[in-house]
Amino acid sequence: MLFNSIEFLIFFPAVIAGYFALPHRFRWILLLLASYYFYMCWNYNYVVLIATATGINYLSGYFIAKSNSKLWKKVFLSLGVVTSLAILFFYKYFNFFGNSINEVFSAMNVMAAIPHYNVLLPVGISFYTFQTLSYTIDVYFGKQPVEKHFGIFALYVSFFPQLVAGPIERSLNLLPQFYEKHKFDYSQIRDGIVLMAWGFFKKIVIADRLSEYVNIVYNNPTDHSGMQFLMATFFFCFQIYCDFSGYSDIALGTAQIMGFRLMTNFRRPYFALNIKEFWQRWHISLSTWFRDYVYIPMGGNRVVKWRWKLNLFITFLVSGIWHGANWTFAIWGALHGVYQIIEIYTVKFKEKYLKSADKISNFSRIGQILFTFSLVAFAWIFFRANTVKEAFLVIGKIFSVNSYSGAINLFHFKIDFLLSIILVISLITIEVFLENGKLVPKLRVLKRSAKWVLLIGMALIIMSILKVYERAFVKKNNYDFGPYLWNSFFCS
16 A cells, blocks of 8 residues: 555545544554555565564564573574574565576576576565564663563554655664553644655655656666766656655654654755765664664774774675665665775865865855765666666766767656756755754744645645646656655665
């Protein structure tokens, strides 16, 4: 079930009505049933795997807490981690690595082949696997008390607002909230609806529109010029941000209406001054997960310098592969690892330069933001390209002077292209105010009626644009509004 679907518009109000109508002791049952129904709407076969992941990690946590032997604790931890990762590997990566090995065998004229399985690719498996693993690992290290209530634990794994694309919640934050009594709170519901509306706006109005140009260009790399790829890459930067952060906003707003507080997943990442800060703002629940359960256990920065840099590189390489079973994602992750290592060498230079540039600090800040954005955008080329070969083709065209000869006619749909530019500029303008902390206080001082007018106005804008877009473009091109971008990358 998609958030931007008629089904969800019926499902969610029904869940909210039932949630506040039921006594507190029965609410977890409603949420668990609703969450499993939400998940089964994608494909009812998926529910077997999420139930298996729930059972494995519940039992692992239970026996870890019950055992007095360090050896047996390690055994139960290993069983939980290895089994969970094995399921993830088989469904998401087995065919990918098998095909890669078969290509190597073929090139070496070796008569051997790893079989290819037409297996079901479960939606959200990367997210709920990491969420359950963090619980089991935290129980082992004594950071998380064992959850004895199986139903509550099953709800923690399957909670529908963040089930298929995060945020990847920690048990320390989410589990205790299922025991809290949440009352009907007008201001909480209003803020949740506003956050959902902003998420829908970013997804439907901005991300879906930008995806048209991005898909046309990137899916036909030999037919387009360097300028077209430059604009398509620029659009993709905001498409993926609005798509994924839009989902996160809807998830946070959905949970907030019911009284739950999910962790913030995005904090205006394109205002980052460097790559390290970018990852402190982008997909925060994932970056902190890799920090706590991969980077730090390998030694983090508490080791010799060469090992520290290797730890950084491995963490980002694994992060890239987590996003999808394709070498393009591995290169994307490796690039960010290289960026981080280079920044280690340039820290002292930057500090010295910035101290001597106090009078032009604003210009220096803008320069750093633009430079960081350029590095991130370059890496996005590998993330978006269908193959590594096509990624290098795109890069070659962008950096080829001859490829810009026919760049005046960027796209066939000039009005849509202009509107997309306006939407991106509008988004940046709003985020500048949010970054400076000036927008939210101004909205809070508005009267209740003015806030509802603003909210309804945003909803009408979304519906109007959808209607106009449908008449002018969708029917003409036989196009259907697609699912979230993360459905192609993050959940697979």
